[in-house]
Amino acid sequence: MAYGGVRAEEVAADPPGLVPGSAPWRGAAVECALTAVMMFCVVTMVRWLLDPASPLFIADLHLALGVVGALVAVLLVGLILSPPGRGSGAHLNPAVSVALWLMRAFPGRAVVPYAVGQLLGGLAGTALGRLVWGPVLQSEALSDGLARPAPGRSSMGVFALEAASFAAIALLISFFVAHPGLSRPMPYAVGLVVGLIIALLGPVSGGAANPARQLGPAAVSGTTTALWAYLTAPFLGAALGALVHYRFMSRRAKSRAYTPN
Template sequence: MTAVHEFALTTGMLFTVVTAARWMAGPGSPLSGLVPAPRGQLVVMGLLVGAVVTAVLGPSMRRETAGHLNPAVSVGLWLLRVFPGKAVLPFVAAQLAGSLCGAALARLVWGDAAAAVGDAALAPGPGWGAGPVFLAEAGSMTAMMLIVAWSGTRPALLRLLPPVMGACVAAVIVFLGPYSGGGGNPARQFGPALVSGTTGLLWVYLLAPVAGSLLAGAVSALVRRRR
């Protein structure tokens, strides 16, 4: 899978996310009010994004391609020695560009309805500042990458990784959404934040998942050395 393919997949994911937010909570939507806010909307969004991750990762693993949709995942897999270092920067650039294009395309298609839901940009809950958000977002990515590392040494579990990762992404959105925003993915926030202009904590949402991957990579390396 090339970086161009990664760009297309991330564009599609972000367009889907903003579109879902527009139809669940946007003004004039016939679905607005049917899904209780905010918990019900987070559950729907979590199931949707988790399904996208599962659908993309399954075929990608069978063909030994990529389909990361997440810069922190690309960095983490490189640290786990299962992704070439020379491909990390092209993939990260493609994912961030795809995030911006997906959010911008959704704004173009849905107009004020997308703007009314903040272009699906993430926001922390009351009382959650940069520090707690950073720890929550980094911690969720650390946990996910450690699951990947553990599964990678067990072929029977590796086959189950796509639905497991989809479930992990869904859980992050549902359970951390009311607090940190529930991103765990720099590409999830990059485009919506720029399109909507809500860039106050953008640096946290960009750096925290990568920090989580770095921590998971360090733990995995330590385990390998001890073995």
Template sequence: MTGNRRTLHSALLELALTALMLFIVATTVRWLLGTLDPAAGGWWNTPEGRLLAVAPLSGYTVTAVMLSPWGRVTGGHINPAITLAMWRYGRTPGRDVAPFIAGQLLGSLLGIAAGRLVWGPVFASPTVDFAVIRPAPGWSWAAVAVIEAATMFVIVAVAGIGVSSRRLGPFTSWAVGTMIAAQILALGTLSGGIANPAREFGPALLSGDLSLLPVYLLAPPLGALAATVVINRINARRRTSARTPADRAPAPAPHP
């Protein structure tokens, strides 16, 4: 397979995987968050209570995607910020970055559109509203940006440590899924807790709520790129310190 065909094939896989993830998100929001009934009482009928189910379903869906046969082909990024990070870590060729991101964003639209088709008018109702993310009242765009960037910084830093270690590599997908679940539990009712531009792209466009879309699109990639700078420098220092004195010594000048 030539380079261009391989890139197209991988980008289409990212599109399909992202669409699948967003459809699972749509289904989760429809049947868990979309059926909240605070009047019924009980911890289960609160946003925090439902997040106990939403968080692991969302987080370990990402793990499952990464471990799937398709995910093993592309890396299972399903997140533009992760694609940028894997490029900076040297795991994704530069020519794949734009096609991957385009596929992820289009997949986001298709996954949410499929949710609307399958679940009907209730998916567009105010209680579900295309699974769009909104921060809690009082949260400014700056506060959301800081949290989203910081969350992605941590995820990408941990992923960078994992992909650069043969011993830790097999656990990276599980670590990423666990961190995503943890951020949803901790921040889901505050900043939104997504740190994935693709997670918000389709819902925002189809719901028409574009007020914070630029923040959700830009903050996670900035956090991801900042993390790669730190981890790449740490790895470079480790490689330098691991070299023997003989390796570091300058080569002797040739005799005339």
């Protein structure tokens, strides 16, 4: 299966939502729109829950990010199950596209267009949030929805946690790629894991686990703290998840091939 519920055998030849043999830009355009919606909603959550002047402000950061994590989980499930999400696969994250490609569940020729679409969508969604909610998003407390590490957390520490975060997501994807018959709960499992990452690691490393989620706020706010770590660590996590996937699959293939006398 693919991230949005499309079977691996369908995706291996062409990305979902595309005419077989056509350029993958149609699916990439959908990814751009879906990622823009995601980021606008994330920026909106940050604006209302983390702004001290908001009537919905939650002073306890851990509780606030727990609420954000729960809302993002619901949002992701909705986007994955939406008709556009089913059409493109609803990756919403360049590292997801790379992970699926490394697991041979997504064509290599679609990775760059999808990643470009997702990154542009992240920029567009963040810019739309700034346009709608105004200068309040420029405050130091909000920084246009930027995911930020805890004070004193080094860039290498952020890199390690962000890589581990996405490795967890990649392992979840690997399970569903290896067991396409169990794909029905996939959107809910993905939403739950991403929500937990935000809730548990948000106060520590920022809990982004998505280059498209961080690039937009960084570009709009002009803040580049540990940006290299946020942009690169998820890809290491994708590679680690794919490595475990292949080791698991190779053992599975060997066990199936072995027939006792």
